[in-house]
Amino acid sequence: MIAKSRFRCHRAMGGAECQKVLDLGCGDGSLLKYLKEARNAHGYGIEIADANILACVKKNVNVIQMDLEAGLSEFEPQSFDFVILSQTLQAMHNIELVVKEILRVGKHALSPFPISATGDAAFRC
Numbered sequence: 001m002i003a004k005s006r007f008r009c010h011r012a013m014g015g016a017e018c019q020k021v022l023d024l025g026c027g028d029g030s031l032l033k034y035l036k037e038a039r040n041a042h043g044y045g046i047e048i049a050d051a052n053i054l055a056c057v058k059k060n061v062n063v064i065q066m067d068l069e070a071g072l073s074e075f076e077p078q079s080f081d082f083v084i085l086s087q088t089l090q091a092m093h094n095i096e097l098v099v100k101e102i103l104r105v106g107k108h109a110l111s112p113f114p115i116s117a118t119g120d121a122a123f124r125c
Contacts, residue, residue, distance in 0.1 A: 019043075019081040022106065024068055024098075027052050027087060029061030036061075043080060046072075069094045072101040085111040 019041045023032050026045025029052075035041035045063040047053055056063035064074070069092060083106030085098070092098050102109045 020079070022046065022072075022075070022080040022083045024083065024085045024102070025087055025091070026056065026061070026063060029056035029059045029063060031084065031086060032056075032061045033059045041082075068092065068098055068101075071097060072105050075105040077104050078107055080106045082106060082108050082110055085109070 019035075019039060021032065021035055021041045021043035023029075023043070023045045026032055026047050029045050029047075032041075032043065032045050043062065045056055045061055046066055046068060047056065047063055048065060048067055050065075053063055053065050066074075083102045085102060099109075
C-alpha cells in the first residue's frame with residue numbers, strides 16, 4: 001500500500017521539485033522520507049500516536065504531535081504546496097473541519113479515494 005501511495009503521490013505532484021509538504025496522519029514518516037529523497041520535498045508530518053512519532057524521528061522526518069480534528073491553527077493560510085491525507089480520512093469524526101483546514105493551509109490537496117472494490121485508490125488534487 002505504501003509503495004502505491006508513493007507512486008500516486010509522486011505522479012500527482014507533477015514535475016515540480018522542492019515542494020513544501022504537510023502529511024496529515026503521517027504514520028511512521030515513510031511517505032515524507034520518500035518525497036524528501038525522490039523530490040527534494042520538505043515539510044512536516046502530523047501524527048498523534050507516540051510510536052509513530054518515534055519512528056518519524058528515527059527517519060529524520062519533521063513531525064508534530066497533534067490531533068487533526070482540533071484544526072491546523074499553527075499553520076498560516078496557503079503555507080504548503082501540497083497537503084497529503086493518505087491514510088487518515090476514514091478515522092476522522094469531523095471530516096468537514098479537517099477538509100476546510102486542508103484547503104486553508106494548502107495550495108493543493110492530495111488524498112486517495114477508493115474507486116473500485118479491489119481497494120485501488122486514485123489521488124485527487
